[in-house]
Amino acid sequence: MRLEDINTQSTYAFLWSLIKTEHKAFTLGLITAILACGAEVAVYFIVFFSAQAVLDKDSQELFWLAGVIGLLIISRLALMSGAYWLCHLAAYRIVQRVRELSVRQLARAPLAELTKWHRSDLEKRVLRDSNRLTLLLAHYGVETLSLLLQPILFIALIGWLDWRLALVALAPLPIALWLQVHIMKAFPERQVLYNQSVARIDKAVFDFVQGASVLKQFLKDQDSLQQLDTAIHTHHALLQTYTRQLIQGWTSFTTVSRCSVFFVVPFGGWLWSGQQISDMAFGLTVILSLALMKPWLLATQMFGKTMEALDALNQLLPLLNIVEEVSEMHPSPTQFTLCADHLTLGLADRVLINDLSLELKLGMRLAVIGESGCGKSTFAQSLMGMIALKSGAWRLDNVSLQTCSAQQRAQWIAMAAQQTFLFRGSLRDNLLLDRINSTSQEFVDRVLQVCELTSVIEQMPQGLDTDVGEASRLLSGGETQRLGLARALLRNTPILILDEVTAHLDTVTELRLLDNLSQAFPNQTQIIISHRANVRDYCHATLELPSTTFQQHFYLEQVEV
Template sequence: MGGEFSRGQRPAWRWLLRGQGWRLGGAVAMAVLAAGVELLPFVLLAQAVNLVLQEPAPSASLLELAGWMALCVLLKYVLYTFAYYLSHVAAYRVLFNTRRALVRHLSWAPLPWLVRLSSGELKRRLIQDVERMEQFIAHHSVECVAALLSPLWAFALLCAVDWRLALCALLPVPLALLAQGWMMRGLEGRLREYAGAVDDLDGATLEYLRNALLMKAFRQDSRSFKRMREALDRYRRLIGRMIALSVPGWSAFTVLLGANVAILFPLGLWLHARGEVGLSDLVLVLILGTGMLRPLLRVARFNSQIQEIIGGVRRFAPLLQWPQPAEGNEQVPQGALEVRFEAVCFSYDGRPVLREIDLCLPAGQMTALVGPSGSGKSTLAWLLGGLLDADSGRVTVGGRPLAAMSDATRAATVGVVSQEAFVFRGSVLDNLLIGRPDASEEQLFTALRVAQAEDFVRALPQGLHTPLDERGVRLSGGERQRIGLARALLAETPVLVLDEATAFADSRTEQRFYRDLRQAWPEQTVLVIAHRLGSVRDAEQIVVLERGVLSDRGQHPQLLERSPLYAQQWRRQFETEQWSIRNRSPQHAVAD
């Protein structure tokens, strides 16, 4: 982040803390006063020692000093109460404003950028990294000011007693700073590695929880979940290294902060024996001097924690960079649109996935992508859906580059349905209307009918108004997929991408879906990825991908003759469909 992110080039903390400056300033001022008041009881204690040494000890004066001490304690309580009140109000207002801004900017972030983030990384940025700011603003802003000011107030008071003793009280500081530097060496790199390990562990935990029912069904625990096991092992090893590197330096730092007593005590006694320091002053020096550096322990802890806080701000700051899309008058293309892939290349982490793809999807026709797993079919579909950006080449829709379209125009032009259908908390109707809030009841049931979902939706207890939760537990996996498919169909985008979106269906239901789709929206340009070749054999164009290369294209009869890969896949599927678990007798075969 470099201390700034792109919001008018204002410093990050100024933007995050905007509107809360007076509260934080008030909290700091109260902390400064409280740190000074905290030392007054020790001064009063020194005076009490003087009184006790008198013969006879004036009890009235001692009671008066006790009253002043109680008043100092009460004043310290009041000051810290107001300081923490102001800092906590500021902290939670900052958290509220930051989370609201992150959620708003998240909807503006480019899809390819979001696709690269795992669920664990998003959770860390939007929840954990933001939550850490509460500790900094609500607690550290008060505690660290008090921890820094207390030694300064104490040093000033010691100088008033005897400057030599005051300087001796500071002698361990250089050694303590060296120990802290030793403890902090390489901390930034370790924290980055730690953040990566936490992201992996969060992602693995979320995946494990989502699949807990499946793991339980097979009597498996977290030790059987390889990703979880590896993430835990990495986290354990990293924590072990961090402890081994940090604990010796931290122990030396802690010991050195209290080591000045070894100098103050003999020097103070020597000066007292010479009559240069009174007994009450010696008591004050020993009490204040031996404890004056202890608050720096909190500062040292804060110094390591602030690195995590700054790292968190750096992680979520990119989300706040995305500007609100302009409300332009960009026209959404209408009618039948031709789609072209022109010399498109794409790679994952340097591994080529698609190579020089030149492909035309004719306007108003269905194109089916087939090929073995890993050949790049889904990647090609995601490029058309705007979920990924090509390394080179371009994708055009209706003659317009897809990359030049705004997110709103792209979403209104290209609809994408994948095998993973997410159902939001709300009613069935709420889920359907996400892409088209003004849809009529007739349009709703047309989309449901084409998606082969009308019958089961009408059979629900409250029909369209039946409540669902975010996992759609009232629905089966196939029913969730049909709701997701109907949601995309309802948007009536000119281009529709179906990435195994009909995996819920048997072959007959899948064929009915494609038939109804072509009848309902005959001008829609459709790109289909399907493993059952029998469902797409009537597509106007079938494209064969093999290892990221477009190996052939044509219609079903043509590809059977000239594409060995397609013919092989077709034969295997045909043989699978004819396969039976029992050996059929010749009589059965004749009867069939």
């Protein structure tokens, strides 16, 4: 299944295009479900003749009819199981493809677009929301069809007994349908608000769990849980409001929808007293009228679940509608001179860096210093393409980085961020990623030595092949941060950004690490972001933020280009 084959213009168009990819399985499944409904209703039909056989004392006919009833019951179970099995297989295949498409879209999305999403929101959409497709396609479709079809067949059977009784049995239906429409008319808007509330709780819980140790250590009162507390109270108030709105209407609907028997019994009794219907017909009509509205009542409950599943499906559309990165393939720069041309950077409407221009030749080291919140990380993220520029441009020689793909930019620029995320797998997998078969062990050992990780890796149970889950328990914060630095160095790019990667290190270790970097990679342009001013002593130039003061240090030896 390709994205081009899927209609993502609306929720229903999206659902229909997914169903069409497995139309044979779903068609066969629904036909099987219809046959199962027919088998269930046929049991009542046979019961009518069985009762007549009892009155006639025809034991042989009764024996055969009992066998037919047993066969119908077994057939109904087998057919419904087959319907669920067919629809489940099709649904599982569709869910797998939808997840693949979602992940593929995320992989192709521009970094600036990807960073707008919270991790918990992405996890919810890719895993939980897509998983609701299984319920929608495999359960709700089959069950809703069965629940809607059964009353129609019951009415047909009552009509076969007496058409007047069928009309009386249908009398409450228009009122029940009107109540149902009235109850559910505002459901889509309510569901949107409900999902937004759930998303806020998910985000608050995720952030709280991630920072629980910090909160416990530094915060002493209930204000530490303000975000989570507010989200929960808002959600509770929302549910209370919806409950008050629904309870009266739902009670009225359930009462009306199940009152057919109160019309059928007196009218049927009148017909029976006038000998217009038989004893068996009257009895079967009462039984069918009791069973008539229960499926429709369950179908209305299924309708609510279906709407929830459709709303979850709607949550996937923004992912699938992400516009893929449009870029050009440029020849690799030769000089790798990095230039900022009148950059203006900011977050939302807030400007952090205004009209910045600078030039760094290959091999230069730039210290970016300033107070917290002045735009140092924003500066680094703009160079990586993680946030959009308000104005200006980044250039490598004469190549505008804004026109390059993320893949091409990653070949030239690497960044070691403040937080190091470790994937599942071994330490080697995390360090080398896609270059695990193209990086020499000699270079790996050299980088580990530069980052002062050699002894740390040697103490691991299986060295570089130690699983991250086990290794993470043995690593300090500073060692984890240096693993992130090693991963960036192993990319062996002409330009390296260090975004506060020495924040967890003491001053002596930090300066020794910077000295190792300058000696091991003298021809690499390094942008060192730090809140410590002493890093400028290891750099050829300094950029002070937010003043955008750019100053070269002439006391350092000039870099050969």
